[in-house]
Amino acid sequence: MGLFLLWFIFGVGILIQVVYLLLIFGRTSFSKPTKAHSDPQKEEGVTVLIAAHNEFQNLKTLIPKLFEQDYPKYDVMIVNDRSTDRTKRLLEEMMAIYPRLRSVTIKYTPNHVTAKKFAMTLGIKVCKNDVVLLTDADCIPNSDQWIRKMTAPVRQNDKTFSLGYSGYEKSSGFLNSWIQFETLLTALYYISFSLWKAPFMGIGRNLCYRKSFFMEVKAFKGLWHIEGGDDDLFVNQYATGKNTAVVLDPDANTTSKPKTTFKEYLVQKKRHLHAGKYYRGEDKQKIGFFSLSHALFWLGGLGLLIYFGIDQSWEQFLIVFGIILLRSVIVVSVFASASKKIQGTKAAKNVWMLDFLYLGYFWVLGTISHQAKDIQWK
Template structure:
């Protein structure tokens, strides 16, 4: 009976994994890049919105970068959220240099709302333009075409949401390799389902939508009490196959500064994973089927190899090992192709090892995040 269950888990896990890798993730891996026209009649005004709390150093680098964009009609609005560093003075100095830079200052956050959502809502209310492009203070546009490319679906194709990719700077060390892998897997989830007309999340480091829609649905109604989720939960609640587009173009990306320590990274990921508990049931299943089948595949496969190794049934051992190796080859190929399409770069090295380690990461950290009550932004 035990051997039968191991084969059953291994087989079911393998089938679902292959479907995800080749059919679902394959949608990203084998898609053509997104296209944006240079039609002057559709160069609608854009507001780049950044919420910042004690981000003096990052804003000092980011603001000049934002004004290098090759787009004729945009403003930059920085929401100075309760900062106690030199952010206010920096913004005053920068506004003297860049006429299209504006700022709004928040001195306190009401008790009944979360800080990030309050800052964003106030910022969006005072923007001059209907197209809102969100990013974070520690992000950098990958090209001077960022505004044009990421806003194209909203400007040119009447979409409400445009979902973009935001990666992390590549550095040496295992933690950074892990960050690169986990970020790539995350974007494969939401890009692939978005391309299948079933969007369920986006990231606020690179997200575009219309102010009019935001105000129409009464901002973050029913989401105020949740720390985080100003991006993925908002998209999860309102994005559909008709009103949402994925922008698959390295020039439309942003790059963020990665966490330097395991502790900082875990705090960040706990906040991200915590928001997932509020997704719609059908959207939880999109991630759940992959992670469950991933666990079944690896646990069943390792269990079978241990069993056949002890039994010295090397023929069966070789069959199981060969299947695991084949699945790893497919996974590496799909991830590598996807990384090239999304980022224009290679996938992380030793990705098959990182894939195996994901087995423990998701189930342990995911469980902790789901039950956490100490989630906060800043």
């Protein structure tokens, strides 16, 4: 009975993993992306929106980069959210240099709302243009075509949401390798399901939508009490297969600065994962089925290896080991192809090992994040 249960667990894990890795993630990894073509007749105005709290150093680098964009009609709105550093002085100096830079300052946040959502709402209300392109203060566009390509689905194809990718700077060390792996896996989730016409999230570091739609639906209605989720929960509520497009182009990406300590990283991820518990039920299942099958595969596989090893049934041992090895090859292939297509770079090293470690990461940190009550933006 014990052996049958192990085979059953292992088998179910294999079947679901094959569906995800080859059919769902494969939509991103192995299909040819359709790159946006610019239409000069639809180059309407765009506002780049950034909410910043004590981001003096990052803004000092970012602002000049934003005004290198090759797009004729855009401005930049920075919401200075209760900053106590030199952000206000910097913005005043930069606005004298860049006429299309604008800012609004928030001195306090009302008690009934969360800081980031209040800052984003105020910023969107004062945006000059209807097309709004969001990013963060610590992000840098990958090319001078970022605005043009990220906003194209909204401007040219009448989409409500345009979902982009934002990676992290690469450096040495295990933490950075893990960040690269986990970020790419997250992208495989939301990009692949969007390509299957079933979008469920986006990321605020690279996201575009219309101000008029945001105001019409009162975007954060019912979400004010949730710290975080100003990006993925908004998309989760209103994105559909018809109104959402993915921009799969390295030139349309942004790159962020990664956390350099495990403590900082865990605080960040706890906030990100916490918002996930407010997703719609069917969208929780999109992540849940992969994570559950991932656990079933490894627990069943390792259980069988131990069983056959003790029993010295080496033929069965090699069969199970071969299946595990084959899946690892598929995982490495999927991630390598996805990284090349999404980022234009190689995937993180030791993907097979990082994939195994994900077994503990998702279930431990996910449980902690789901129950957390001390989530904060900044």
